[in-house]
Amino acid sequence: MTQDKINRQWTVARHPETSLDHSHFAYREQPIDPVGDGQILLRSRYLNVAPVMRMYMMKNGGGFSTESPLEIGDVIHGRGVAEVIESKHPDFKEGDFVHGQLGWQSYKVSSVTQGEKIIAMQRRGVPAYYGLSALGMTGYSAYCGFVTRGAPKAGDAVLVSGAAGGVGSLVVQIAKALGCGPVVGIAGSAEKCRMISELGADEMINYREEDVAERIGQLLPDGIDVYFDNVGGAILEAALDNLARDARVVLCGSISEYQQEKRTGPRNYTSLRASEADMRGFFVYNHAADFERAEVDMAEWIKAEKLRALVDISDGFDTMPDALIGLYTGENLGKRLVRVVPGEDVIF
Amino acid sequence: MTQDKINRQWTVARHPETSLDHSHFAYREQPIDPVGDGQILLRSRYLNVAPVMRMYMMKNGGGFSTESPLEIGDVIHGRGVAEVIESKHPDFKEGDFVHGQLGWQSYKVSSVTQGEKIIAMQRRGVPAYYGLSALGMTGYSAYCGFVTRGAPKAGDAVLVSGAAGGVGSLVVQIAKALGCGPVVGIAGSAEKCRMISELGADEMINYREEDVAERIGQLLPDGIDVYFDNVGGAILEAALDNLARDARVVLCGSISEYQQEKRTGPRNYTSLRASEADMRGFFVYNHAADFERAEVDMAEWIKAEKLRALVDISDGFDTMPDALIGLYTGENLGKRLVRVVPGEDVIF
Numbered sequence: 237m238t239q240d241k242i243n244r245q246w247t248v249a250r251h252p253e254t255s256l257d258h259s260h261f262a263y264r265e266q267p268i269d270p271v272g273d274g275q276i277l278l279r280s281r282y283l284n285v286a287p288v289m290r291m292y293m294m295k296n297g298g299g300f301s302t303e304s305p306l307e308i309g310d311v312i313h314g315r316g317v318a319e320v321i322e323s324k325h326p327d328f329k330e331g332d333f334v335h336g337q338l339g340w341q342s343y344k345v346s347s348v349t350q351g352e353k354i355i356a357m358q359r360r361g362v363p364a365y366y367g368l369s370a371l372g373m374t375g376y377s378a379y380c381g382f383v384t385r386g387a388p389k390a391g392d393a394v395l396v397s398g399a400a401g402g403v404g405s406l407v408v409q410i411a412k413a414l415g416c417g418p419v420v421g422i423a424g425s426a427e428k429c430r431m432i433s434e435l436g437a438d439e440m441i442n443y444r445e446e447d448v449a450e451r452i453g454q455l456l457p458d459g460i461d462v463y464f465d466n467v468g469g470a471i472l473e474a475a476l477d478n479l480a481r482d483a484r485v486v487l488c489g490s491i492s493e494y495q496q497e498k499r500t501g502p503r504n505y506t507s508l509r510a511s512e513a514d515m516r517g518f519f520v521y522n523h524a525a526d527f528e529r530a531e532v533d534m535a536e537w538i539k540a541e542k543l544r545a546l547v548d549i550s551d552g553f554d555t556m557p558d559a560l561i562g563l564y565t566g567e568n569l570g571k572r573l574v575r576v577v578p579g580e581d582v583i584f
Numbered sequence: 585m586t587q588d589k590i591n592r593q594w595t596v597a598r599h600p601e602t603s604l605d606h607s608h609f610a611y612r613e614q615p616i617d618p619v620g621d622g623q624i625l626l627r628s629r630y631l632n633v634a635p636v637m638r639m640y641m642m643k644n645g646g647g648f649s650t651e652s653p654l655e656i657g658d659v660i661h662g663r664g665v666a667e668v669i670e671s672k673h674p675d676f677k678e679g680d681f682v683h684g685q686l687g688w689q690s691y692k693v694s695s696v697t698q699g700e701k702i703i704a705m706q707r708r709g710v711p712a713y714y715g716l717s718a719l720g721m722t723g724y725s726a727y728c729g730f731v732t733r734g735a736p737k738a739g740d741a742v743l744v745s746g747a748a749g750g751v752g753s754l755v756v757q758i759a760k761a762l763g764c765g766p767v768v769g770i771a772g773s774a775e776k777c778r779m780i781s782e783l784g785a786d787e788m789i790n791y792r793e794e795d796v797a798e799r800i801g802q803l804l805p806d807g808i809d810v811y812f813d814n815v816g817g818a819i820l821e822a823a824l825d826n827l828a829r830d831a832r833v834v835l836c837g838s839i840s841e842y843q844q845e846k847r848t849g850p851r852n853y854t855s856l857r858a859s860e861a862d863m864r865g866f867f868v869y870n871h872a873a874d875f876e877r878a879e880v881d882m883a884e885w886i887k888a889e890k891l892r893a894l895v896d897i898s899d900g901f902d903t904m905p906d907a908l909i910g911l912y913t914g915e916n917l918g919k920r921l922v923r924v925v926p927g928e929d930v931i932f
Contacts, residue, residue, distance in 0.1 A: 385860070468854070481870070487853070487854065487856055487857050488857075490854050499851045499852070500848065500849065500851055501848065501849025501850040501851045501852070501853045502849040502850075502853060503847045503848055503849045504847070504849070505835070505849045505850060505853065505863070506816070506835065506838050506865075507865075508835055508863060508864070508865030509835050509836075509865040509866060509867050510865070510867050511865060511867075512733070512864070512865045512866060512867055512870050513864075513865050514862050514863065514864045514865070515853070515856060515862065515863040515864075516856070516860070516861075516862045516863075517854075517855075517856030517857040517858070517859060517860045517861050517862070518857060518860060519857050519858050519859075519860055522829075522860050
């Protein structure tokens with residue numbers, strides 16, 4: 237009965253070297269495999285696009301080890317929110333929703349392997365795309381990265397770069413919910429800054445128009461206690477010049493460096509010394525034990541209207557390559573994701 | 585009675601820009617000021633030379649804020665071990681030994697100000713130069729940097745760069761005393777490596793002759809738990825490529841970068857992410873509350889013959905500029921210091 241459906245897929249046509257364009261993507265249609273014992277058939281509802289996907293598409297996975305390297309013709313890796321439409325697995329039934337590793341395709345027959353990290357969603361009466369933002373990996377990243385690795389205290393001065401992005405916009409709101417302040421967000425346009433302000437940030441810096449180091453010094457004269465870094469590069473350096481004693485710098489992402497051919501490091505990293513600051517690496521999959529706590533706290537903040545998911549929805553499966561390419565030019569407001577069926581949102 | 589003595593001094597003749605040479609130093613002789621109420625007269629017995637002194641001598645103190653910037657003609661900053669030869673201060677009497685900020689001079693009349701950080705030495709029956717090594721700031725740096733900031737556990741794989749230097753050679757021994765292992769030391773000659781081995785290091789890497797990253801990978805296949813960094817630069821990058829989960833990188837010094845005109849940062853700093861490692865700044869003066877504990881533990885290890893001070897003594901006050909200049913070319917074995925009166929050691 238499912239075999240009459242068509243599985244639409246985006247695959248790797250060519251490995252990217254530096255930047256991405258349409259020539260790296262190929263579209264194809266495939267029949268759907270029958271569902272075997274212990275398997276479930278998933279129908280993709282929302283698919284994620286994220287900067288790391290360019291690395292997945294590179295030769296040898298860009299040296300990034302969490303997913304197996306993609307060969308030419310392979311379906312591109314990516315997580316998504318899906319509905320279970322057929323189940324021969326004891327833990328799932330028709331109508332359940334999950335988020336997990338689906339790949340860039342409209343259907344997936346899954347054996348619920350460890351590697352797919354399929355997580356059942358709890359019914360919360362919100363749009364199901366929350367499973368790709370506040371109530372999924374993006375939310376776990378913001379929560380575990382900021383709370384566990386950043387160790388914020390009430391009253392801490394917090395700086396967040398990429399503050400209009402998926403993770404960053406949640407970190408801004410978590411920081412406020414925990415009583416930190418001032419909370420300063422950095423973004424790349426007046427529109428994004430306005431948006432961050434609406435989410436509760438106390439101050440904003442537009443890095444395309446302002447001297448970031450100077451503005452941090454003005455806004456946080458006693459220094460930064462927690463800097464949540466989504467971008468690396470010059471903004472990381474500006475933050476390192478403005479640290480308070482015992483500051484924590486959480487390294488979550490470095491999108492400004494992904495497309496550079498010649499990697500550089502923060503030239504002023506030695507400024508960690510006088511302030512005895514820590515630069516702390518963060519990798520969300522190391523924190524699986526805390527995902528449930530993250531989701532419970534996040535869901536509570538959502539109910540209390542202290543937190544909302546900022547999503548930038550690209551409409552339709554066809555738009556996936558454009559949705560990803562546009563990430564590197566900073567055009568998205570909040571977490572970018574793709575609604576697989578145009579115009580059709582699901583409440584779960 | 586003291587006024588008939590002559591105070592010999594080294595002063596700044598010219599601010600250095602990149603490397604140091606003799607033209608930056610001037611020698612002069614001065615009478616000694618009378619000792620006023622609340623003051624002590626100190627006779628320098630051992631004077632420290634350390635890489636940071638080049639920064640002290642730079643215009644505006646090289647941007648380094650712990651000492652007031654030196655003007656042309658000022659006595660160069662530096663700590664030393666001195667004997668109290670006259671006291672009008674209630675806490676000190678003739679015959680006491682102290683270590684503190686003396687400057688590059690043979691005598692000092694001190695008001696025992698906060699800024700001089702004068703610390704009375706305990707009588708331990710060892711050469712008084714221990715006050716500039718294991719039982720002084722160098723020891724506090726090794727102990728507080730490694731123990732407090734590095735948080736080592738028994739069995740941790742430890743890597744120490746600059747392992748034949750003053751701080752590094754103590755860190756190697758502290759690591760062994762605490763049951764860490766393997767402990768790997770990095771140094772720049774076969775002679776230095778032999779010396780580190782005698783101090784108890786399990787393995788050595790000669791960075792001038794070996795591929796450091798490759799050797800780390802061979803010697804510590806499960807990765808580094810604590811890297812104590814005295815050098816920065818390429819060796820820091822090699823260490824970052826070989827970190828274990830939750831590794832701690834203690835940034836104590838970066839001598840390989842001090843003479844560079846164009847500072848660079850570790851290009852692979854993002855490797856902190858997957859391993860969730862911390863890069864932790866360290867600045868010894870932030871740890872004054874732990875100095876006594878450090879000294880007590882170090883003295884015990886010395887008594888138990890688990891630890892000895894590796895010193896490289898330059899003989900005579902005249903040799904101070906050469907002793908400092910030579911530091912940057914890596915010619916010293918252990919903590920370099922100057923014995924003010926040639927050939928004359930003091931036991932205290």
